[in-house]
Amino acid sequence: MAKTAQNPVKSAETTFEVLDALKDLDGAGVTELAQHLDIPKSTVHNYLSTLEQEEYVVNRDGVYEVGLRFLELGAYARHREKLFGIAKPEVDRLAAETGELANILVEEHGRGSYLYRARGDKAVQVKAHVGTRVPLHTTALGKAILAHMSTERVDAIVDRHGLGGEASKSISSRAELEQELADVRDRGVAFDDEERLEGLRCVAAPVLNHDNEIIGAISVSGPTNRFRGDRFREELPQKVLEVANVIELNVTYS
């Protein structure tokens, strides 16, 4: 699954190494980047000037930064996901009605990518923004997705990315994960009890297409003090499921 290119174009790899470094450093000069990447600065300069010429990178008084042309590509990629257009208005409603943070996640390359995030009036502040990629087994959203994949696909994903836990409560063995996924299938919803971020709980439901294939998941997340008792175990799950069902209907007829 984690296929490596047979005949990789090394310059393409380097190009993205440069871009990634530019992102990690939040903008940088040639020398700084060169040191960070351990590549001669003349080489780095060649890449940066090429990227600038192509308008993928911008030079603001001496500091190179990731350009907005990626927003064009990124927005396009999101727009291409049929789930986005259909689920967005419903997730907006979910956020408005619960007052919390509502999310859409899809799987790509065995990881979860946040497609969209809607803020209700009481929504918590989380640093992660749209586009952030997370390991599937560490979030309610991811578990909702894994629960509806074939065993082989789950195996392939676990083989590729492991079960490295970000917090103490995370799932750490394949058996544990299988048990959890079975629970998710039984209940219809997945929970996240501060597994990825302390003090943050989350309720997620899968979104399936007419062939019962998983195409993504939606969720509400909020602080533990508002996510407890009946609201956490009954009220919110029902709400999220209802919204997921509406989305599924719209996916089918489109």
Place this chain on the structure above:
Amino acid sequence: MAKTAQNPVKSAETTFEVLDALKDLDGAGVTELAQHLDIPKSTVHNYLSTLEQEEYVVNRDGVYEVGLRFLELGAYARHREKLFGIAKPEVDRLAAETGELANILVEEHGRGSYLYRARGDKAVQVKAHVGTRVPLHTTALGKAILAHMSTERVDAIVDRHGLGGEASKSISSRAELEQELADVRDRGVAFDDEERLEGLRCVAAPVLNHDNEIIGAISVSGPTNRFRGDRFREELPQKVLEVANVIELNVTYS
């Protein structure tokens, strides 16, 4: 200004040619892409497999597509624009209060990039999504920005991108543009009277920082039948200006 790299990395250029083609074709196979680009398919395959390995491209049953990793980069690039975080809530309010489509645009590489777009309840459907890049002189937003740039910078941009008009009413000479920009400075707001899209009018105001440098522009746009008379010439301009002023205050104190 339109500097070309002295020592361009051709493979980096090719990488983005491939990605652009993938976007234009809305996903494609190796052979189709190779024909479109007039490059041997083995070469195209090398690039695609490298991009897939790096998780920037995804292969969905035989069709290569632009991946969501670009959403990560794009969302990051947008987040890095300080204007976005500050202006977003205000533009949301502008959309809600007018019921129309409200926008944020910034300049990059001499073109306009839509940073954000908020839809009011009566907002028109336009195909352009976030990230779309447009020539500055063809939109109210762009004219609001150009009006507050130095003459040299405007010259450089016109030299680089020309004044090619997308519709009949567009500005087509440098003198005409200068006149228009002077008007914008006088009035404080810029108008777009179906210049770029038929039936669509637009009112835009610049956003300046404390040093009176232009950092972007905001606007409301809608159908000509709702954008006429006093509403178009008085009411909406005042509203847009007011919101721009609030944003400017928030920009200064942050």
Place this chain on the structure above:
DNA sequence: CGCTCTGTCCCAGATGTTTGAACAACTGTT
């Protein structure tokens, strides 16, 4: 079953990329 599409792989030759060193342009310090 054979035909014609795919996508993938391979390797030698051609080409582009890498690289250190040298330079120019700044910044801040003495």
Place this chain on the structure above:
DNA sequence: AACAGTTGTTCAAACATCTGGGACAGAGCG
């Protein structure tokens, strides 16, 4: 005002890498 220590940029030679034709396997179809 001169200087030392930065920075980004340029260049051309040495060589690593990309290119590209052709061969191959597998899928889809009649």
